[in-house]
Amino acid sequence: MSEYSWPDAMNLTVKNKVGIGTNNPEAELHVLGKLLGAAQDTSGTALRICCGKTPEGSTNWQPHGSEGIYVDVDTSACGFQSTPIYLVNMHGNDFNWETTGGSSAYERTNQSFRVYVRFPSDRDGRPNLTPDFANSKGWHIQWLAIGN
Incomplete structure (x- = not known):
């Protein structure tokens, strides 16, 4: 060549x-x-792939009730015209294996989604789940979005 x-x-x-x-x-x-791939959805429309993560150790977790926390994830930089498919995982350094909810995206739009995380209510002796606790363990959300 x-x-x-x-x-x-x-x-x-x-x-x-x-x-x-x-x-x-x-x-x-x-x-x-930015990359617009050759993949298509079932209607033949080209799909866009975008990914990101919240900051490890400084994610903007918010309290939710007595057992949980949540974070709103901004995906507006991806430029989706409609709500994409969000694939979500919570990562961290400790205790994240005891949680539920870290792989579920709620309140999905073309510009954002929310993830709720909590400890199971039957765990005795567990620490209080607070935004500070989550960040001290490096909890953060990694995500992949596919849409148009």
Whole structure:
């Protein structure tokens, strides 16, 4: 393959590697920026994939009742026109295996969703579930959204 660079505005480089949005591709296809994939939904509409996570150790958890907490996750930067499919997981360093709810997205819109987390009510001797406790254990939400 010959060496060839497109004008800088296109950021496309060919040297056994193709870069879109970068002049220094590190893989055979290196895309830097928003990507609209070739996948389609059942109606034939192209799908967008976007992912993110809340800050580990400083997620904006809020109290919810006596046993739970919740966090609102902003996905507006993804630019979805309709509510996407959200795949959600809670991650952390300790106690997260004792929780429920960390994989469920509620109040879903094209710009956000909410996750509620709680300890089961039958656990004796467990610490109080507060936003500070959650952040001290590094609890955060990782998510993937697929839609259009």
